[in-house]
Amino acid sequence: MKNLSITYWMLLFFICLILWASLFDINQSVRALGQIVPSTTTQIIQAADGGVLEKILVKEGQVVKAGQVLARLEKNRASANVDEGQSRAVSLSAALIRARAEANEEAPVFGKALKRFPDAVAEQKSLYEQKKKGLEADLANLREALVLAQDELKINEKLFATGDIGQLELIRAKRQITDLKGRINSTRNKYLQDARQEATKLQEELASQRFKLEERESVLFHTALTAPVAGVVKSLRLNTVGGVLRAGDELMQISPTDVGLLVEVKVMPADVGLLHIGLPVSVKIDAFDYSVYGALNGKLDYISSDTLTEQGPTGQAITYYKARIQLIDDHANKKLNLSELKAGMTASADIQTGERSVLQYLFKPIAKAFQGAATER
Numbered sequence: 001m002k003n004l005s006i007t008y009w010m011l012l013f014f015i016c017l018i019l020w021a022s023l024f025d026i027n028q029s030v031r032a033l034g035q036i037v038p039s040t041t042t043q044i045i046q047a048a049d050g051g052v053l054e055k056i057l058v059k060e061g062q063v064v065k066a067g068q069v070l071a072r073l074e075k076n077r078a079s080a081n082v083d084e085g086q087s088r089a090v091s092l093s094a095a096l097i098r099a100r101a102e103a104n105e106e107a108p109v110f111g112k113a114l115k116r117f118p119d120a121v122a123e124q125k126s127l128y129e130q131k132k133k134g135l136e137a138d139l140a141n142l143r144e145a146l147v148l149a150q151d152e153l154k155i156n157e158k159l160f161a162t163g164d165i166g167q168l169e170l171i172r173a174k175r176q177i178t179d180l181k182g183r184i185n186s187t188r189n190k191y192l193q194d195a196r197q198e199a200t201k202l203q204e205e206l207a208s209q210r211f212k213l214e215e216r217e218s219v220l221f222h223t224a225l226t227a228p229v230a231g232v233v234k235s236l237r238l239n240t241v242g243g244v245l246r247a248g249d250e251l252m253q254i255s256p257t258d259v260g261l262l263v264e265v266k267v268m269p270a271d272v273g274l275l276h277i278g279l280p281v282s283v284k285i286d287a288f289d290y291s292v293y294g295a296l297n298g299k300l301d302y303i304s305s306d307t308l309t310e311q312g313p314t315g316q317a318i319t320y321y322k323a324r325i326q327l328i329d330d331h332a333n334k335k336l337n338l339s340e341l342k343a344g345m346t347a348s349a350d351i352q353t354g355e356r357s358v359l360q361y362l363f364k365p366i367a368k369a370f371q372g373a374a375t376e377r
Contacts, residue, residue, distance in 0.1 A: 029282075029350040030274055032323065034265030036285075036345045043229055043254040045070060047245035048222040051078070053238060060236045064227045064254065071251060075223040082220050085213040090117045092206040098124040099202055102131065102195035135191050139184060146180040153177060231256040261327060261341050263298065265349050266320035274353040275303060281325045285336070286346045293336040300351055301326040325349055 051073035058070050094114055101108035108128055110121045153173040159165045231254040238251055245251065263283055267275065281298040284290045302324040312318045329338050 030271040032265035039260040040256045049219040050247040053243045071225045073223040078220040081216045094120040094124040096202040099199035263325040282350045298325040
């Protein structure tokens with residue numbers, strides 16, 4: 001009777017255990033290892049146009065602000081090129097104003113912008129007066145010749161009326177007047193046409209010169225290498241003042257600090273089928289003891305579209321998918337603040353893929369074994 005009672009109690013215990021195992025759910029997750037990375041990639045500081053290194057104003061490991069000057073390149077040559085380009089652009093601008101004035105038969109007005117360049121203005125004013133006087137002198141000579149030809153025609157008309165000269169002489173006198181009038185018009189028209197053509201050519205040259213000047217100003221501007229973001233200087237490539245940097249050469253890198261942090265992890269190919277964007281993640285930071293500081297909450301933000309391969313510590317190839325986890329600042333963890341995290345800290349992430357009962361968890365190995373046995377010959 002006593003043995004029967006024990007049997008009943010054991011049977012009841014196992015029934016309760018099975019009921020509990022079938023009703024109690026546990027989280028199912030994928031474990032992945034990785035490290036904290038900035039949400040903005042490392043910024044590379046390059047010499048856009050090359051030059052000679054004049055000053056290095058920072059050291060490796062130094063914290064810098066956005067816009068802070070990191071290094072300077074020698075700028076004497078660049079500055080001289082800008083000055084030369086500006087002088088050429090001013091000369092072309094003044095010449096264009098003068099040519100347009102000639103084409104419109106009006107006096108040139110150089111405006112306030114060119115008042116700072118009196119030499120260029122004076123040169124074009126002098127040229128305008130010179131060309132205008134030349135035109136007026138040519139026209140005056142032709143008009144004087146026209147008056148003489150008209151007087152000659154009047155005399156010839158009288159002589160023709162008395163029969164002292166023939167009709168041929170009269171025709172010649174009239175033709176001379178027509179030719180002189182044509183030369184007056186053509187001289188004036190040629191002056192205007194030459195002015196229009198010169199204005200068109202000067203406008204094209206000025207546009208080209210302004211483009212060149214922008215390039216030269218860009219070269220001068222980039223002699224001061226500045227930090228695009230706040231961060232920490234790393235990988236300083238050149239420490240020698242006077243060293244030569246070619247266009248595109250890397251001088252240093254800036255690891256951003258005033259940006260959000262992500263956890264970048266490696267997911268094994270066998271696990272990636274269980275994942276999708278938005279899954280909740282529990283992140284443990286190796287630098288902070290989990291038993292003391294607990295874990296941080298996050299969500300799966302990115303999964304690479306293809307596998308990546310790298311060499312493992314023993315030389316074997318490791319294939320994985322890259323995934324990124326966005327940390328959530330929900331203040332659920334009172335002991336660990338996101339501001340305490342730094343790029344490069346290692347971490348482990350438990351990506352929660354769903355729930356299953358304890359019974360399913362216990363029977364999964366048995367089900368796998370039966371499935372494998374069923375496929376054997």
